[in-house]
Amino acid sequence: MTSSGSGPAPLHARRLSPAGQAPRGGPRAAAYVQALRPGFLLASIAPVVVGTAWGAAQTGAFDPLSALLFLVGMVLGHSAGNVLNDVCDDASGNDPVNDGRITPFTGGSRVIQDALLTRRQMTWFVVALLAGCALTGVGLVALHGGPILAFGLAMGTLVLLYHMPPLRLNHRGLGEALVGLMFGVAPVTAAAWLQGGPVDGPTLLVSVPVTAWVVNILIVNEIPDRVADRAVGKLTLIGVLGVRGALVLQVGLDILALVALAVLVAMGALAAWAMVVPVLLTAGMTPLRLRTDPDSRAAMLRTIHGTLALHGVGALSMTAGLLFA
Numbered sequence: 048m049t050s051s052g053s054g055p056a057p058l059h060a061r062r063l064s065p066a067g068q069a070p071r072g073g074p075r076a077a078a079y080v081q082a083l084r085p086g087f088l089l090a091s092i093a094p095v096v097v098g099t100a101w102g103a104a105q106t107g108a109f110d111p112l113s114a115l116l117f118l119v120g121m122v123l124g125h126s127a128g129n130v131l132n133d134v135c136d137d138a139s140g141n142d143p144v145n146d147g148r149i150t151p152f153t154g155g156s157r158v159i160q161d162a163l164l165t166r167r168q169m170t171w172f173v174v175a176l177l178a179g180c181a182l183t184g185v186g187l188v189a190l191h192g193g194p195i196l197a198f199g200l201a202m203g204t205l206v207l208l209y210h211m212p213p214l215r216l217n218h219r220g221l222g223e224a225l226v227g228l229m230f231g232v233a234p235v236t237a238a239a240w241l242q243g244g245p246v247d248g249p250t251l252l253v254s255v256p257v258t259a260w261v262v263n264i265l266i267v268n269e270i271p272d273r274v275a276d277r278a279v280g281k282l283t284l285i286g287v288l289g290v291r292g293a294l295v296l297q298v299g300l301d302i303l304a305l306v307a308l309a310v311l312v313a314m315g316a317l318a319a320w321a322m323v324v325p326v327l328l329t330a331g332m333t334p335l336r337l338r339t340d341p342d343s344r345a346a347m348l349r350t351i352h353g354t355l356a357l358h359g360v361g362a363l364s365m366t367a368g369l370l371f372a
C-alpha cells in the first residue's frame with residue numbers, strides 16, 4: 048500500500064487500465080492481500096461480534112460453530128465486495144482519476160492502477176471469495192435452514208447490485224443506506240438469530256449504533272473522493288448534502304448511536320459503563336467533525352482515524368456491555 052495520496056507520475060498518466068493487460072511483475076500474494084483492504088475488514092467483523100453477543104446474552108447459550116461460520120462468511124463476502132469495488136471503479140474511471148485520495152483509506156486499493164494485478168485477475172478473485180463465502184453458507188444452511196439461505200442470497204445479490212452496472216446503486220445516492228444495511232442492521236440481526244435470539248425491536252435497537260458508526264466511516268471516506276466521484280457521475284451523500292452538511296449528519300449519527308445505547312441501558316440490556324467510551328469519543332469527535340477542513344490531508348486523517356476508532360472501540364464496548372449487563 049502506498050502511504051501518500053500522490054502516487055508516482057506514471058500512475059497518474061495512466062487513466063484507464065485495459066482489462067486483461069498483463070501486470071508488470073506478475074501477480075503476487077501481497078497484492079492480493081492489499082486488494083482485500085484488510086484494514087477495513089473490522090467493518091464486517093464488528094456487527095457479527097455484537098449480534099452474536101446479544102443473541103448469546105438473550106438465550107444464555109453460545110453456538111461457536113455458527114458464530115465462526117458466519118464470521119468467516121461475512122468477511123469473505125465483504126472482501127469480495129472490496130475487490131469488486133476496485134474492478135468497477137477502475138472500469139468506470141473513478142479510481143484512475145482520483146488524485147485527491149487518501150490512500151489506503153479512500154480511492155480503492157490501487158492494485159489495478161499500480162499494475163500489480165489485472166482487472167481480469169481481480170474479477171476471478173471476486174469469484175473465488177464469493178465461492179468461499181458460499182461454502183460457509185452450505186454449513187450454515189445445514190445447521191439453520193432456509194432463512195439463512197435467503198439472507199445469504201439477498202446479501203450476495205446486493206453486493207453485485209451495489210457495485211455493478213446497470214444499477215450501480217452506490218452511484219445513485221444509495222451507497223450509505225446500503226452500507227448501513229449490509230454492515231449494520233442485517234448482520235447484527237442475523238448473528239443474533241443464529242444464536243437463537245428473536246428478530247424483534249430490541250435486536251434492531253442493538254444494531255443502531257453499529258449501523259450509525261459504519262455509515263460514518265463511508266461518509267468521511269467519501270470526502271477526499273468527492274471530485275473524482277463527481278467526475279464520473281457517482282452521486283454520494285457528499286454530492287447531495289455538501290461536505291459541511293455531511294459532517295453535520297455525521298454528528299447526528301453519532302448522537303443517534305448514543306441515544307440507542309442509552310435506551311438499551313434503560314431497558315437493562317446494556318451495562319451503563321459500556322456507554323463511557325462511546326460518549327467520550329463522541330464528545331471528542333464532534334468539534335473535530337464540525338471543524339474538519341476537507342482540503343487538509345492532516346485534518347481529514349484525524350477525522351478518518353477518529354471515525355474508525357469510534358466504530359471499532361464502540362463495538363467492542365457494546366459487546367462487553369451486552370454480555371455483562
Ligand SMILES: CC(C)=CCC/C(C)=C/CC/C(C)=C/CC/C(C)=C/CC/C(C)=C/CC/C(C)=C/CC/C(C)=C/CC/C(C)=C/COP(=O)(O)OP(=O)(O)O
Binds near residue numbers: 116121155197
Ligand atoms: C450472485 C449471488 C446471489 C451470489 C451469492 C453467493 C453467495 C456468497 C451466497 C451466500 C451463501 C450463504 C447462504 C451464506 C450464509 C450467510 C452468510 C455468510 C452471508 C453473508 C453473505 C454476503 C455476500 C455478505 C456480504 C457482506 C458485506 C458486508 C458486503 C459488503 C460489500 C460492499 C458494499 C463492499 C464495498 C465497501 C467499500 C469499498 C465501500 C467504499 O467504496 P468507494 O466509495 O468506492 O470508496 P473507495 O474509493 O475507497 O473504493
